[in-house]
Amino acid sequence: xxxxxxxxxxxxxxxxxxxxxxxxxxxxxxxxxxxxxxxxxxxxxxxxxxxxxxxxxxxxxxxxxxxxxxxxxxxxxxxxxxxxxxxxxxxxxxxxxxxxxxxxxxxxxxxxxxxxxxxxxxxxxxxxxxxxxxxxxxxxxxxxxxxxxxxxxxxxxxxxxxxxxxxxxxxxxxxxxxxxxxxxxxxxxxxxxxxxxxxxxxxxxxxxxxxxxxxxxxxxxxxxxxxxxxxxxxxxxxxxxxxxxxxxxxxxxxxxxxxxxxxxxxxxxxxxxxxxxxxxxxxxxxxxxxxxxxxxxxxxxxxxxxxxxxxxxxxxxxxxxxxxxxxxxxxxxxxxxxxxxxxxxxxxxxxxxxxxxxxxxxxxxxxxxxxxxxxxxxxxxxxxxxxxxxxxxxxxxxxxxxxxxxxxxxxxxxxxxxxxxxxxxxxxxxxxxxxxxxxxxxxxxxxxxxxxxxxxxxxxxxxxxxxxxxxxxxxxxxxxxx
Amino acid sequence: xxxxxxxxxxxxxxxxxxxxxxxxxxxxxxxxxxxxxxxxxxxxxxxxxxxxxxxxxxxxxxxxxxxxxxxxxxxxxxxxxxxxxxxxxxxxxxxxxxxxxxxxxxxxxxxxxxxxxxxxxxxxxxxxxxxxxxxxxxxxxxxxxxxxxxxxxxxxxxxxxxxxxxxxxxxxxxxxxxxxxxxxxxxxxxxxxxxxxxxxxxxxxxxxxxxxxxxxxxxxxxxxxxxxxxxxxxxxxxxxxxxxxxxxxxxxxxxxxxxxxxxxxxxxxxxxxxxxxxxxxxxxxxxxxxxxxxxxxxxxxxxxxxxxxxxxxxxxxxxxxxxxxxxxxxxxxxxxxxxxxxxxxxxxxxxxxxxxxxxxxxxxxxxx
Numbered sequence: 001x002x003x004x005x006x007x008x009x010x011x012x013x014x015x016x017x018x019x020x021x022x023x024x025x026x027x028x029x030x031x032x033x034x035x036x037x038x039x040x041x042x043x044x045x046x047x048x049x050x051x052x053x054x055x056x057x058x059x060x061x062x063x064x065x066x067x068x069x070x071x072x073x074x075x076x077x078x079x080x081x082x083x084x085x086x087x088x089x090x091x092x093x094x095x096x097x098x099x100x101x102x103x104x105x106x107x108x109x110x111x112x113x114x115x116x117x118x119x120x121x122x123x124x125x126x127x128x129x130x131x132x133x134x135x136x137x138x139x140x141x142x143x144x145x146x147x148x149x150x151x152x153x154x155x156x157x158x159x160x161x162x163x164x165x166x167x168x169x170x171x172x173x174x175x176x177x178x179x180x181x182x183x184x185x186x187x188x189x190x191x192x193x194x195x196x197x198x199x200x201x202x203x204x205x206x207x208x209x210x211x212x213x214x215x216x217x218x219x220x221x222x223x224x225x226x227x228x229x230x231x232x233x234x235x236x237x238x239x240x241x242x243x244x245x246x247x248x249x250x251x252x253x254x255x256x257x258x259x260x261x262x263x264x265x266x267x268x269x270x271x272x273x274x275x276x277x278x279x280x281x282x283x284x285x286x287x288x289x290x291x292x293x294x295x296x297x298x299x300x301x302x303x304x305x306x307x308x309x310x311x312x313x314x315x316x317x318x319x320x321x322x323x324x325x326x327x328x329x330x331x332x333x334x335x336x337x338x339x340x341x342x343x344x345x346x347x348x349x350x351x352x353x354x355x356x357x358x359x360x361x362x363x364x365x366x367x368x369x370x371x372x373x374x375x376x377x378x379x380x381x382x383x384x385x386x387x388x389x390x391x392x393x394x395x396x397x398x399x400x401x402x403x404x405x406x407x408x409x410x411x412x413x414x415x416x417x418x419x420x421x422x423x424x425x426x427x428x429x430x431x432x433x434x435x436x437x438x439x440x441x442x443x444x445x446x447x448x449x450x451x452x453x454x455x456x457x458x459x460x461x462x463x464x465x466x467x468x469x470x471x472x473x474x475x476x477x478x479x480x481x482x
Numbered sequence: 483x484x485x486x487x488x489x490x491x492x493x494x495x496x497x498x499x500x501x502x503x504x505x506x507x508x509x510x511x512x513x514x515x516x517x518x519x520x521x522x523x524x525x526x527x528x529x530x531x532x533x534x535x536x537x538x539x540x541x542x543x544x545x546x547x548x549x550x551x552x553x554x555x556x557x558x559x560x561x562x563x564x565x566x567x568x569x570x571x572x573x574x575x576x577x578x579x580x581x582x583x584x585x586x587x588x589x590x591x592x593x594x595x596x597x598x599x600x601x602x603x604x605x606x607x608x609x610x611x612x613x614x615x616x617x618x619x620x621x622x623x624x625x626x627x628x629x630x631x632x633x634x635x636x637x638x639x640x641x642x643x644x645x646x647x648x649x650x651x652x653x654x655x656x657x658x659x660x661x662x663x664x665x666x667x668x669x670x671x672x673x674x675x676x677x678x679x680x681x682x683x684x685x686x687x688x689x690x691x692x693x694x695x696x697x698x699x700x701x702x703x704x705x706x707x708x709x710x711x712x713x714x715x716x717x718x719x720x721x722x723x724x725x726x727x728x729x730x731x732x733x734x735x736x737x738x739x740x741x742x743x744x745x746x747x748x749x750x751x752x753x754x755x756x757x758x759x760x761x762x763x764x765x766x767x768x769x770x771x772x773x774x775x776x777x778x779x780x781x782x783x784x785x786x787x788x789x790x791x792x793x794x795x796x797x798x799x800x801x802x803x804x805x806x807x808x809x810x811x812x813x814x815x816x817x818x819x820x821x822x823x824x825x826x827x828x829x830x831x832x833x834x835x836x837x838x839x840x841x842x843x844x845x846x847x848x849x850x
Contacts, residue, residue: 114677114760137683159626170624172633173601188826193758195781196587196598197637198803198821199849200831204600204633208626225683248535254558254654254705296708303705351622354536383623384536423624431627438627439617446616446838447629453833465628 001048001089001404001429004463004475006096010076014053017074017098021056024066029104031055040081040099044146045089045430047400052079052093059104061179061187061217068215069185071098077459078183080211082154083125085146087347088428090158090210094463102153105217108132117176117193119220122153126160129221138223141168144424145336156216159208161424166382167258167291168224170424172207177220180206180213183455192220205450210426211461213454227291230258233301234328235308236282236315240264243284244357246311247381250288251354253307255300260382261287261332264361267339267376267389268331274338277331280315286381287332335378336389343391346403350414351423354384363413364388371406373399385423386414412437427465435467444470483518488525490607490615490646496521497644498613503843506640508544508582513572513808514639514819516845523581526646529553531621538604538621539652543581543645550580554652562653563599564590564736570746572808581645587637590740591688591701594680594778600636602651608635608643611839621649634834640845642838656703660713661732664698665724666691669763672698673780675723677759680779682719684712690739691776699729701736742784744775752808753785753793758801768796792817820849 010017018032031037032054041049053076058064071078081091081101093099105121106128112118113136120129126147129140143162144150150160156178161170168174177191191203206213237243247260263271263285272279279285286308290300301318308316319325331338339345352360361377368375379387388410392403411421411431415438421431435444444466451458451474458474485504487493504521523544531540534557541550547565554560565588567578582588584606589598596602605619618631635642666672672691679686679700688701700720702712717726729735738744745752750772757765759780766774766783773786787793790813794804803821806814823831828850835849836842 112760113681114674115758116677116681138681159630161624161626165624169597169601170626172630173597182826186826188830189824190827192801194756194802195593195778196589196600196756198756198805199823199827200642200834201587201600201633201637202827202830204636205630207633208630225681228683251537252535252557252654254657256654292708293711295711296705299705299707351624353533353538353622355533380624385622385624418620419622420620420625420627422627423622424626426626427628435628442614443616443618444628446610446614446618446631449837450629450631450634450834453830453837 002468003050003094003429004468006094010096011053013074017076018054020070020074021054021067024070025056025058025063029057029059040093040101043084043086043089043091045087045092045428047394048089048092048429050093050095052097052099053095055099055101057101057104061181064100064181064215064217065185065187067098067100068181068183072184072457072459075457075459077462079461080153080157080215082123082151082157083149085150086154086158086426086428088422088426088430090426090428090464092429100215102151102215102217109218112193113138115193116223117220118223119218120152122156122216122219123151126150126152126155133223137226139226140221140223141174142171152219152221153216156207156219157209157211158424158426161385163259163261163380166260166380167256172204174222175203175207175219176222178203178206178216179218181215181217183214183457183460210428210465212451212465213460228293229297230289230291231297231301231319232287232289232325232328233304233319234315234317235286235288235313236280237284237311238282238314240284240361241358242311243286246286246308248354249307250304251382253303255290255303257288257290257382259287259289260380262377262379262381263332263335264377266374267335267378270338270342270376271331271335274341275331275334277327279331282314287328332378339376339389339391344394345389345391346407348386348388348407348410349423349425350386350411350419350421352384352386352414352417352419354381356417356419357381357384360386360413360417364410367406367409371402373403373406384419408434429464432465433467435465436470448474484520484522486522486525490526490609493526493644493646494609494613494615497609497611500843503846506644506845508579508585509546509577511569511572511574511576511578512582512586513568513574514848516848521644523644524579530647534559537652538649540621540647540649541580542647543579545580547578547580547583558655559652560655561602561650562592562596563602564592564740565599566590566740571742571752580648584636584648585638585640585645591690591736591777594689594781595685595687596653600633603632603636603648604651605649606632606635606645607647608645610643611841611844616643619649623651639848641835641849644844658706658709659701659703659732660709661729661735662700662713662716662726663729664700664720664726665696666698667724669693669766671723672776673759673762675720676700676779678720679716682716684716688736689779691780692744693774694744699735699739701732739777742775745773745784745786748773748786750786750788751791751806751813753787753804754807755783755785755797755804756802757781757783761801765797765800769793770796789813794821818850
């Protein structure tokens with residue numbers, strides 16, 4: 001994975017940039033000692049590391065604005081960072097950049113139950129947004145599996161999803177407004193407590209722009225009243241294709257579960273060994289969860305079980321208590337930890353039309369044999385969001401490269417059956433060079449034109465999302481201008 | 483003059499060869515028009531893919547909405563964002579197209595629960611102002627691959643490009659529906675009742691208030707048993723707001739609310755104002771309107787005022803936006819159809835428009 005060569009001119013001017021940043025930030029908000037900047041050398045894509053030139057931790061929108069204005073004037077690239085949980089390298093620094101960490105801005109600014117929104121500073125973690133409203137029985141719906149740690153800023157940048165988005169949608173469907181600082185330091189407010197845009201839907205394109213258009217410092221988020229209850233049913237099948245057909249039949253029946261999770265043999269075994277959740281020994285396992293009152297849950301689950309029975313499940317277990325529900329989810333929720341105990345792994349999130357599920361799983365199995373690397377599949381089946389986990393040994397020379405090549409083949413396969421490279425993790429650096437497989441040059445040009453408007457000098461997180469050779473001329477203009 | 487391409491390639495070629503601005507029309511039912519030359523998309527028609535098991539439908543932009551609704555109906559599914567039919571309100575004729583719905587981001591009463599048109603839009607193909615065919619998004623429900631130009635195109639009213647194909651998420655049609663009508667004393671009570679309903683766990687999928695009959699309408703949808711249960715729960719939770727009756731024939735009622743039925747055939751201008759719901763009573767009080775209708779729990783106010791009224795002057799500074807939906811050409815030109823943007827935001831939207839349509843030939847002046 002290549003990153004652009006650091007600009008020697010910027011590195012030479014480190015002291016001057018530092019001096020200017022210290023004029024607008026308290027000393028403890030500016031990190032310049034190489035021993036300390038190392039803390040920011042990577043995000044959750046740990047295979048790639050590079051300490052930044054400097055890191056700053058502003059605590060107000062004004063400070064964010066001052067930092068960006070100075071970096072804009074100095075021609076220094078800025079890489080925004082939420083909690084650093086990106087699996088795609090979205091917060092990976094370059095040696096000549098300033099990391100702008102939003103973690104100190106984590107206040108709740110306004111809670112409004114009548115109008116069902118909360119306004120927060122974006123350094124606040126996803127789970128603590130729900131934490132701020134659950135006393136009143138409300139919650140914030142998007143629930144990425146890193147929700148204990150990940151920041152709303154990063155959720156907005158990556159348009160994060162989660163297990164429950166089949167019913168509640170992803171970040172973009174729950175984001176009502178932002179306060180955002182542009183690279184030149186100007187502050188714009190878009191959207192708010194009312195619905196929909198009065199003009200162009202800028203909010204829609206800001207969400208998911210991977211920190212390349214601006215730094216969002218405040219967000220208005222939709223909150224929802226918690227359902228009265230929720231309960232899962234677990235079903236095992238001896239064939240992936242049959243399980244896939246069952247998912248499709250449930251969806252067609254008119255029931256909209258909050259989650260339909262799928263695990264294959266390797267994952268089932270790994271989870272069972274790790275968490276002892278009592279999973280059956282089978283080829284494919286589904287966890288389907290529904291919400292409502294007790295009677296509503298009974299009604300929906302009986303409909304779902306009736307459909308499942310038509311597909312001859314080897315196991316069918318309806319939760320009868322909170323304890324049993326927790327046990328059903330236990331294995332699924334520890335899937336990544338369980339796989340991690342077996343070996344290093346790379347997690348992808350290509351998304352496919354649900355109807356292509358059997359074909360894609362079969363092809364992944366064939367590729368696994370060709371590459372000689374095992375792969376486990378655990379994913380959000382209702383919306384086709386795959387999560388193949390490729391196991392490899394980081395200490396074995398050549399294994400990472402082999403794993404990346406395997407991953408790229410899987411993602412190309414997802415695109416070829418009518419899906420996309422990434423459903424919820426984002427492109428970052430990880431899938432950057434595959435973008436040309438999904439999009440034609442003119443499609444990428446249209447997207448880059450939006451960045452040209454928000455950040456004409458291409459200083460914000462510049463080496464992400466677009467293949468380096470495609471964005472090169474734009475990034476070079478910046479270097480030449482200095 | 484009307485240009486009517488039959489294929490995307492033909493459309494792209496026409497756009498590349500344009501020497502003057504054009505007006506883009508789907509079915510021409512949304513009450514906007516401009517330059518003499520019209521570029522109609524009705525020749526680009528047909529459902530290209532429909533997978534009920536994947537909740538996905540792809541159609542060419544000129545496909546009539548009625549054709550899509552019929553195909554969905556046959557599989558027990560629907561467009562959950564409930565797009566309104568503007569013909570009654572605006573006195574227009576023609577056939578509403580899916581491209582028009584998307585271009586105007588048209589969403590009905592269920593928007594508060596299910597989401598807007600833009601939330602159901604999975605992918606687009608369009609021809610930009612230089613004649614280039616661009617695609618963005620796709621046909622899967624979760625997609626964060628690159629920038630989301632899909633949302634940007636929804637509600638851009640043709641000013642960024644001419645849609646040629648849209649891909650949509652569809653949902654099951656609910657088995658049952660019930661509607662409660664609460665007789666309320668005033669708009670404050672109405673908004674409070676709607677807030678209480680929408681803040682309950684009973685998944686209310688419509689919350690409207692019609693001052694003409696002093697009724698707040700609340701809709702519950704889903705499986706029969708569940709609807710019966712939630713309707714009962716709501717009844718007891720809301721009994722303090724006024725007398726509650728269960729409405730007969732609720733589907734006609736919601737269609738009339740969706741299409742702003744009470745304003746049909748009236749005189750005067752019609753505005754559509756989006757606000758924070760709890761602001762609605764205070765804002766409504768300053769409008770001096772001839773007629774009002776509230777949807778989205780109070781967050782959407784339909785306003786009828788005498789022709790030529792500058793409603794934005796009456797609104798003053800407020801959090802939200804006001805769109806002029808029905809007026810004569812002079813009024814529309816004088817007041818502008820869309821809410822003026824703050825300077826910083828305006829610079830961004832201008833920049834985007836300039837890059838997507840550098841010659842300024844698509845619906846010039848419509849959005850500023």
